[in-house]
Amino acid sequence: MAMITIDEQRCKGCGLCTIACAQKLLVLSDKINNQGYTPARINATDRCTGCALCAEICPDVAIAVFR
Ligand code: SF4
Ligand code: SF4
Secondary structure: OOEEEEOOOOOOOOOHHHHHOOOOOEEEOOOOOOOOOOOEEEOOHHHOOOOOHHHHHOOOOOEEEEO
């Protein structure tokens, strides 16, 4: 089983991770973080494969993957 964590305060809401995830598990949330951006969040965590593409593409190193 895999899981990810997203540092919402570090995220700049660029959306690259939402494109990278083949499972389409990542979306931008409606809330605003301390930097004024809408951070990414994950849906359906049980479907995460742990592929880590989201973490690799994130320019702000906001995503950590655990397998
Ligand atoms: S680790 Fe892979 S499957 Fe899981 S959220 Fe990131 S891109 Fe999607
Ligand atoms: S790629 Fe990183 S900075 Fe961009 S939305 Fe995803 S978590 Fe946020």
